[in-house]
Amino acid sequence: MDNREFKETLFHKIDHNGHRAMSVFSWTIASIVIGVLVGLFATAFGLSMRKVISVRESNPWLIYFLPVGAVIITFIYKKILKVKDSGTNTVIAAIQSDERLPFRLAPLIFIATLITHLVGGSAGREGAALQMGGAIGNGIGRVLHLSDTNKKTMIMCGMSAAFSALFGTPMAAAIFSMEVISVGIMHYAALVPCVISSLVARYIAAYFGLGAEIYPIEVIPKFTIKTAIIICIFAIICGFASILFCTMLHKYEEFLSGKIINPYIKAIVGGTSVLVLTLLVGNQTYNSTGSSIIMSCFTGASIGLGAFLLKMVFTTLTLSCGYKGGEIVPTLFIGATLGAAIGGLIGFPPALMAAVGMGALFCGVTNCPISSLLICFELFGYEPMPYFLLAVAFSYWVSGYTGLYKSQKIVYSKYRSNYIDKHVQ
Structure with a gap:
């Protein structure tokens, strides 16, 4: 290799590694931002859920409003969302294809889930968190004018952050959003952003008192x-x-x-x-x-x-x-x-x-x-x-x-x- 070829190869490697370093830096910042914003939103949701469930348990008569609650939720979704809502399926479809994921889904699922639990509907909260996180992540991606591919990574970051904040399992949350999209393959390109968002969101939730649930197993027999x-x-x-x-x-x-x-x-x-x-x-x-x-x-x-x-x-x-x-x-x-x-x-x-x-x-x-x-x-x-x-x-x-x-x-x-x-x- 002559001197000219050596310089061209060296400059190419420097340029390539420079772009890689900038990509890592950019995604680190974006992941932290998503972790903070989704972490705050999910923490507010989790604390609100605690309050709502406490109110219902103290006032058992609220279950008589179950039909009213269902009608209210149906009304606000038809008037505000104005598109067919399929729950977490909507978020998964947005990652798999170019289907639209409206930002207004985040506050809607927040309010609708609180109404559901206030009147005594049998449902969870992590499914709502995945929708909130995905909608917020996608919204941030749109504000930053990211490509469709990068917006999908932002959606996964938001899902990981919300799941981690609410459930208190940052390891599982980081992997779940990549694993749930397609069974048999993993979207490893989103690993670092999802890990960062998950950890940041969990820190935010813990800081504001939304602790993780730990279940004691006192007797574990020998594995035979x-x-x-x-x-x-x-x-x-x-x-x-x-x-x-x-x-x-x-x-x-x-x-x-x-x-x-x-x-x-x-x-x-x-x-x-x-x-x-x-x-x-x-x-x-x-x-x-x-x-x-x-x-x-x-x-x-x-x-x-x-x-x-x-x-x-x-x-x-x-x-x-x-x-x-x-x-x-x-x-x-x-x-x-x-x-x-x-x-x-x-x-x-x-x-x-x-x-x-x-x-x-x-x-x-x-x-x-x-x-x-x-x-x-x-x-x-x-x-x-x-x-x-x-x-x-x-x-x-x-x-x-x-x-x-x-x-x-x-x-x-x-x-x-x-x-x-x-x-x-």
Whole structure:
């Protein structure tokens, strides 16, 4: 190589590395900005949720406003959003394609979720957080006039930040937004931005008093062939439970929309159904997030085997008629109560079974095994690792191609190394 060629090669490498350094610097700044803004928004949402749930628990009569709440939510979405809303599916579709993700979705889902929980709808909060974070991330990308590709990364950053702030699991949050889009591939180009946004948002949430929920597992039996078989069988049950839950959500919504065209009548019918079911049960155990019931699964409370089925029914009725909030916390409720109930029946530590059930159900409905493992580690610690690993693997396998999010793509088969590129069922 002569002197001229050497200089050209050197300048090319300097120019290339300079552009790379500027890209890293730019994304670091953008990720911090998203982490701060989404972290503040999600923290305000989380603290508001605490207040709203406390008000409802102190005033049980608020459940009689369930039909009214559904009508109000339907009205504000029709008047303000003015486009079809498919919940978290809207955010996933915006990353997969060039579908529009309006910024006004963020305040709308904030208000609608608070109304849902104020009147006692059975829903979560992390699904709402994903929509808020995605809408804010996309809005910032539009303000900065970023390319469509970079805006998709901004959406994933916003999703990670909101999930981390609310759920208190920054590792899982950073990976989840990349993993949930397409099953079988990971959007690694967004890894560093998502990690930064997730950590910054979690710091913001912790600073303002939105702590992470930690669930104690006091008894962890030695991992043996016998305990492994028990967990494998339970994970298979969880896989089928996730299929049942997703099928109930999708089919009942299709049924209701097919039978009732007017969205306001559908809201009244759905709200009344949740109210009647609550009165028939005789308490409000299955309304709202049910976080206190999840915690009771780890403190020795007796959990009936029918609890997980009732939560499925309550959540299906709630989310099919216009209420907002998401399915993730109900999924954790279902997994925890199913695990605690079966653990009590077979003499296996109920707290450990509840933890395994939460991880297995989360994996089954989201098709995100890596995120599911990380959530287990962050919520319950690393000691039960073999149990979590087996449960997540078997649940992922058994759950097939069903899932919460119909916009989610299954790129590679779960059973062999085949490219299939299909949407979840």
